[in-house]
Amino acid sequence: MSSNTLNLVITGVGGQGQITLARVIAEAALLRGVNAIVAETHGLSQRGGTVIVHVRLGEVEAPLIPPGTADAILAMELIEAARYAYYLRKGSIAVVNDYLVPPPLPKIEVPSRDELLGIVRSYSDRVVLVPATHEALRIGDSRVANMILLGAAIKSNIFKDFIDFSSAEEAIKRVLGRAAKPNIEALHRGADLAK
Amino acid sequence: MLGNVAIARGFLEAGLQFAAAYPGTPSTEIVEALSTASRVLGGKPYVEWSTNEKVAVEAALGAAIAGVRAVATMKHVGLNVAADPFFSSAYLGVSGALVIVTADDPWMWSSQNEQDNRWYGLHAYVPVIEPTGAQDAKEAARLALSYSEKYKRPFILRTTTRIAHTRVPVDTGEIPLEKLEPQGEFIKDPSKWTLVPQYARRKRLELLDFWDKVSEELADFPLNSVEGSGDIAVVGVGIGYRYAKEAISMLGAQDKITLFKVSTSVPLPRALAEKISSYDTILVIEEGDPVVEMQLKTVLQELGSRARVYGKHGKPLLPRYGELGLEKVVSALSTVLGIEPPTWAKEPPKPSGQKLPPRPPVLCPGCPYRGFFYALRRAVNKLRLKPVYSGDIGCYSLGVNPPFYVQDTIIEMGGSIGAGNGFSHVLRGDRDIVIAIIGDSTFFHSGVPPLINAVYNKAPLLVIVLDNHTTAMTGHQPHPGTGVLAIGEQVEPMSIESVARGVGVEKVLVADPFDVKDSETKLVEALRYVKENKKPAVLVAKGACILVALRTAAKNGIRPVPYRVNLEKCTGCGICYTAFNCPAIYRRPDGKAEIDPALCTGCGVCAEICPFKAFEPVEEPNPEWFKIMRTARPVY
Numbered sequence: 001m002s003s004n005t006l007n008l009v010i011t012g013v014g015g016q017g018q019i020t021l022a023r024v025i026a027e028a029a030l031l032r033g034v035n036a037i038v039a040e041t042h043g044l045s046q047r048g049g050t051v052i053v054h055v056r057l058g059e060v061e062a063p064l065i066p067p068g069t070a071d072a073i074l075a076m077e078l079i080e081a082a083r084y085a086y087y088l089r090k091g092s093i094a095v096v097n098d099y100l101v102p103p104p105l106p107k108i109e110v111p112s113r114d115e116l117l118g119i120v121r122s123y124s125d126r127v128v129l130v131p132a133t134h135e136a137l138r139i140g141d142s143r144v145a146n147m148i149l150l151g152a153a154i155k156s157n158i159f160k161d162f163i164d165f166s167s168a169e170e171a172i173k174r175v176l177g178r179a180a181k182p183n184i185e186a187l188h189r190g191a192d193l194a195k
Numbered sequence: 196m197l198g199n200v201a202i203a204r205g206f207l208e209a210g211l212q213f214a215a216a217y218p219g220t221p222s223t224e225i226v227e228a229l230s231t232a233s234r235v236l237g238g239k240p241y242v243e244w245s246t247n248e249k250v251a252v253e254a255a256l257g258a259a260i261a262g263v264r265a266v267a268t269m270k271h272v273g274l275n276v277a278a279d280p281f282f283s284s285a286y287l288g289v290s291g292a293l294v295i296v297t298a299d300d301p302w303m304w305s306s307q308n309e310q311d312n313r314w315y316g317l318h319a320y321v322p323v324i325e326p327t328g329a330q331d332a333k334e335a336a337r338l339a340l341s342y343s344e345k346y347k348r349p350f351i352l353r354t355t356t357r358i359a360h361t362r363v364p365v366d367t368g369e370i371p372l373e374k375l376e377p378q379g380e381f382i383k384d385p386s387k388w389t390l391v392p393q394y395a396r397r398k399r400l401e402l403l404d405f406w407d408k409v410s411e412e413l414a415d416f417p418l419n420s421v422e423g424s425g426d427i428a429v430v431g432v433g434i435g436y437r438y439a440k441e442a443i444s445m446l447g448a449q450d451k452i453t454l455f456k457v458s459t460s461v462p463l464p465r466a467l468a469e470k471i472s473s474y475d476t477i478l479v480i481e482e483g484d485p486v487v488e489m490q491l492k493t494v495l496q497e498l499g500s501r502a503r504v505y506g507k508h509g510k511p512l513l514p515r516y517g518e519l520g521l522e523k524v525v526s527a528l529s530t531v532l533g534i535e536p537p538t539w540a541k542e543p544p545k546p547s548g549q550k551l552p553p554r555p556p557v558l559c560p561g562c563p564y565r566g567f568f569y570a571l572r573r574a575v576n577k578l579r580l581k582p583v584y585s586g587d588i589g590c591y592s593l594g595v596n597p598p599f600y601v602q603d604t605i606i607e608m609g610g611s612i613g614a615g616n617g618f619s620h621v622l623r624g625d626r627d628i629v630i631a632i633i634g635d636s637t638f639f640h641s642g643v644p645p646l647i648n649a650v651y652n653k654a655p656l657l658v659i660v661l662d663n664h665t666t667a668m669t670g671h672q673p674h675p676g677t678g679v680l681a682i683g684e685q686v687e688p689m690s691i692e693s694v695a696r697g698v699g700v701e702k703v704l705v706a707d708p709f710d711v712k713d714s715e716t717k718l719v720e721a722l723r724y725v726k727e728n729k730k731p732a733v734l735v736a737k738g739a740c741i742l743v744a745l746r747t748a749a750k751n752g753i754r755p756v757p758y759r760v761n762l763e764k765c766t767g768c769g770i771c772y773t774a775f776n777c778p779a780i781y782r783r784p785d786g787k788a789e790i791d792p793a794l795c796t797g798c799g800v801c802a803e804i805c806p807f808k809a810f811e812p813v814e815e816p817n818p819e820w821f822k823i824m825r826t827a828r829p830v831y
Contacts, residue, residue, distance in 0.1 A: 036363065060441065103554040
């Protein structure tokens with residue numbers, strides 16, 4: 001796809017804040033005058049199910065990203081990172097929360113963390129691992145893990161000129177209102193972790 | 196702005212006065228946004244969550260007959276429920292305006308089927324407006340309402356998931372605040388408002404006249420347009436237009452293509468169809484069934500055209516199932532252009548060959564239904580029963596999954612009790628009892644008439660109403676059991692037990708799903724009653740949706756205390772992560788259990804079910820939390 005666009009796949013387990021993450025990214029892009037389309041998953045997948053959100057920035061019309069054309073994946077969970085890694089193109093970046101949620105099904109076989117990362121690496125040239133949930137729990141609220149991941153992603157330069165820390169901060173204020181403060185702190189914590 | 200919110204905004208800008216809906220993905224946020232607006236604007240427009248889609252359409256039609264601008268919104272299958280008043284509305288017409296929103300769900304992200312509701316438009320003679328994206332969904336909503344007012348006929352606004360649930364920037368216009376107040380007035384005229392045969396026959400002829408007229412006039416619909424002047428016609432219908440536009444630009448084919456943007460798919464305007472038919476090669480891109488393609492082909496045939504039409508028929512270039520995608524549209528367009536599609540479109544990369552565990556949606560950690568299903572399995576085993584679990588639509592549909600397997604059939608809303616009636620009269624052999632499982636909102640939606648039927652016809656079945664005091668799956672909308680209206684006003688809640696007793700159920704029990712022992716005892720009692728008396732019984736299990744409870748607790752400054760595993764007591768028996776199956780509980784490599792503190796909601800049911808008392812709270816829990824967990828209701 002053209003250099004005037006950025007295709008981002010956001011994945012994870014329902015309830016981890018993927019839709020909020022996508023909204024913050026889109027809002028941050030709009031603040032800098034960049035067009036944004038976010039296609040969300042709702043309904044049955046909202047809790048505990050697999051979630052994929054398509055975020056397209058720049059000169060775009062269609063809502064969904066074709067497999068093999070995503071510039072980056074932001075994954076809140078390792079199995080989901082591996083599941084949707086085939087959306088990535090050559091030269092893409094994967095920013096992955098180092099956190100594994102085994103599906104709560106009896107007698108299920110879960111691949112190891114290393115196997116899952118191996119799958120992601122087979123589609124992506126650059127994998128940035130971030131202990132986002134671990135860090136969020138340390139701070140005291142697992143819900144800010146998504147902003148930690150975002151901070152790490154911005155630091156890893158996946159957003160080109162489309163968003164930066166100041167537009168992300170402003171977007172967090174607009175989207176999260178009263179809950180903005182701990183989330184902005186989490187954003188910067190994520191940036192530190194990606195160093 | 197979310198597509199659905201844009202639609203709500205468009206309605207408000209058109210001076211909407213009345214909105215009714217039953218929530219359903221992907222339509223819910225339209226009336227959610229309208230109820231927020233109404234709360235801010237002091238109760239204007241009137242907004243309600245109706246008990247079902249049929250009631251919503253009836254209510255909106257009534258308002259529209261009284262001269263009010265009204266909408267009823269629903270998901271695609273909701274229109275099946277509402278089909279009866281919907282067809283009549285086409286004959287009656289309105290004196291205000293009536294728009295019915297149907298949100299179709301291609302590839303069934305959250306639905307029992309995939310259905311293209313534009314057929315309803317053709318079938319009932321109701322025009323269908325299709326926005327091409329969230330961008331002009333707002334405009335389409337505004338226009339649909341004003342066209343309905345102009346023609347005094349109902350209109351359908353049809354969206355698909357990627358319009359409803361796509362977020363894009365939307366320019367907004369003024370909301371005429373003074374026009375939002377409904378000022379209904381009914382003028383008695385039986386020849387106009389009653390469909391007895393003598394009047395209905397005349398109305399049928401009027402309807403056909405209207406159809407011809409509107410087919411002419413919709414060609415100039417403001418959201419229809421033509422772009423470019425190439426030799427090949429591409430017809431982009433609804434969201435198909437967005438895919439077509441980007442595909443054309445990706446392939447650099449702008450000068451080869453004339454792109455028709457079609458937002459009036461039913462009836463396909465005659466003049467527009469004729470314009471398209473002057474091309475030799477035509478590609479129709481639409482999501483769902485080939486509704487525009489078929490109408491177009493009819494016109495081409497009448498005109499004796501020999502144009503080649505590509506789409507979903509004949510040698511199809513686009514599939515008749517699932518959603519559109521750029522790769523599908525780029526590939527189809529490449530074929531029509533006679534060029535090689537780019538690799539990513541021709542051979543999109545496949546998911547990794549390595550086996551990844553599926554992740555079906557599950558009951559949330561702390562969901563009252565988990566403890567109850569656990570108790571249900573125990574009660575059934577204790578009595579050595581082999582039930583047919585007649586299931587329904589809602590969070591409890593997830594009971595279809597292991598380890599519970601307590602949904603043997605899932606048909607439609609209310610189908611659990613309805614089909615349960617049938618099962619209970621005909622089952623032979625080892626299936627010895629019928630258990631219908633339905634939610635509170637679904638009970639009010641369409642569970643009452645089949646319950647009446649069960650009582651009257653003495654159907655021996657146990658009806659379990661899982662009452663979490665909200666419409667949980669769609670995002671916590673109120674219903675008659677919750678005691679709150681769409682815009683937040685408190686009212687007297689309706690009791691499910693009283694309804695059941697009122698229609699003549701003699702055995703009505705209430706259980707606490709967070710108390711596994713209590714649930715099991717009540718279930719045993721109810722099952723025995725049904726077996727012995729050959730009559731229906733109703734058991735209501737009352738516990739709050741844990742998401743609502745957590746929100747309520749946070750508001751009151753109460754922190755639920757997570758549990759942990761005492762590894763000295765844990766024997767690794769696995770009941771907690773296999774039979775009880777809480778998503779917050781894991782199996783450690785040594786077989787013992789572990790709790791993920793990020794997922795644990797502190798419901799404490801694991802402590803009840805563990806035979807070795809290995810679960811304990813990490814600190815003394817606040818007893819208030821256990822009260823909230825059982826009683827919390829959504830606050831608006």
